[in-house]
Amino acid sequence: MTHVLAIDIGGTKLAAALVDEGGSVLRSATRPTPREDVMASLATLIKEVSEGGPEPSAAGIGCAGPLDLAAGTVSPVNMPSWRGFPLRDQVRELTGLPTVLAGDAQCMALGEHWLGAGRGSAALLGIVVSTGIGGGLVIGGRPLLGPTGNAGHVGHMTVDPYGERCECGGRGCVERYSSGPNMVRWALENGWTPAEAAPPRDRACGGTGVAPARADARLLAQDAAAGNVVAVAAFARGATALAGMIAATAAATEVSTVVIGGGVSGAGPVLFEPLARALDDIGGLPFVRAVRVEQTTLGVQAGLAGAAKLAWDYSRSAT
Numbered sequence: 027m028t029h030v031l032a033i034d035i036g037g038t039k040l041a042a043a044l045v046d047e048g049g050s051v052l053r054s055a056t057r058p059t060p061r062e063d064v065m066a067s068l069a070t071l072i073k074e075v076s077e078g079g080p081e082p083s084a085a086g087i088g089c090a091g092p093l094d095l096a097a098g099t100v101s102p103v104n105m106p107s108w109r110g111f112p113l114r115d116q117v118r119e120l121t122g123l124p125t126v127l128a129g130d131a132q133c134m135a136l137g138e139h140w141l142g143a144g145r146g147s148a149a150l151l152g153i154v155v156s157t158g159i160g161g162g163l164v165i166g167g168r169p170l171l172g173p174t175g176n177a178g179h180v181g182h183m184t185v186d187p188y189g190e191r192c193e194c195g196g197r198g199c200v201e202r203y204s205s206g207p208n209m210v211r212w213a214l215e216n217g218w219t220p221a222e223a224a225p226p227r228d229r230a231c232g233g234t235g236v237a238p239a240r241a242d243a244r245l246l247a248q249d250a251a252a253g254n255v256v257a258v259a260a261f262a263r264g265a266t267a268l269a270g271m272i273a274a275t276a277a278a279t280e281v282s283t284v285v286i287g288g289g290v291s292g293a294g295p296v297l298f299e300p301l302a303r304a305l306d307d308i309g310g311l312p313f314v315r316a317v318r319v320e321q322t323t324l325g326v327q328a329g330l331a332g333a334a335k336l337a338w339d340y341s342r343s344a345t
């Protein structure tokens with residue numbers, strides 16, 4: 027059976043895998059994203075998963091944006107050493123494979139559509155709620171990438187035109203209300219102080235062994251689950267903004283399934299219950315009200331799965 031090479035590039039982690047046509051992973055490896063010379067690290071990673079294995083038929087890359095698909099370049103916000111970096115051509119030269127590129131959240135949506143919570147959906151919106159908010163659309167089984175590859179930037183859809191200025195320069199973007207750091211910011215401004223932090227779960231992965239008192243979205247979710255009024259309100263506020271964006275996207279594209287991933291989605295019911303209530307309040311037209319919202323089933327593997335699907339579709343279209 028043949029394989030493709032899937033690559034997922036984020037600000038904290040690089041991942042690569044050999045994936046077959048059914049989505050099974052033959053080999054995979056990850057490493058932290060270095061501050062400098064990311065390409066050298068990526069080359070080592072690719073060698074690690076490829077050497078001695080079956081020759082892949084194509085390479086698919088999901089990378090943090092913004093990107094320019096026409097040029098094959100990427101400029102990830104949290105990777106300052108890559109600005110207009112010709113990632114697609116570099117990987118093509120390195121591997122000698124037909125190579126295709128898309129955004130990381132677009133790949134998450136494609137992965138969830140292929141193997142995850144959105145399997146078989148006629149029209150799907152994938153949302154990554156984390157330090158920022160990303161998204162991707164899969165319509166009729168195909169990713170909707172847009173002319174330059176930036177379709178699906180739902181984090182910067184305006185949910186309040188009179189609202190706060192966003193880092194992107196726009197106003198009232200959903201990211202300003204619903205990303206992890208922005209929910210934490212609102213909670214702190216409204217009197218939340220994190221309850222005693224739980225000990226770090228991953229000491230072996232760099233934890234200091236001292237419980238941090240730093241406010242973050244995980245602690246906010248913990249406090250919301252415990253009934254802290256401000257923490258609950260912060261999630262309700264974030265969920266309502268998300269619901270506004272989802273209803274608007276559904277009205278524009280007739281998406282029937284929404285899959286939410288990213289670190290903040292791990293908050294579970296404290297996010298998803300107010301989200302369902304807000305959608306019930308906001309949605310009007312029957313096809314908007316019918317949208318099904320699911321939590322990711324692939325988790326951090328969704329991006330890699332989507333990159334593999336991208337490569338499979340590309341290798342088929344090229345033959």
Ligand SMILES: [Zn+2]
Pocket residue numbers: 181182183192193194195196197199201
């Ligand atoms: Zn914005």
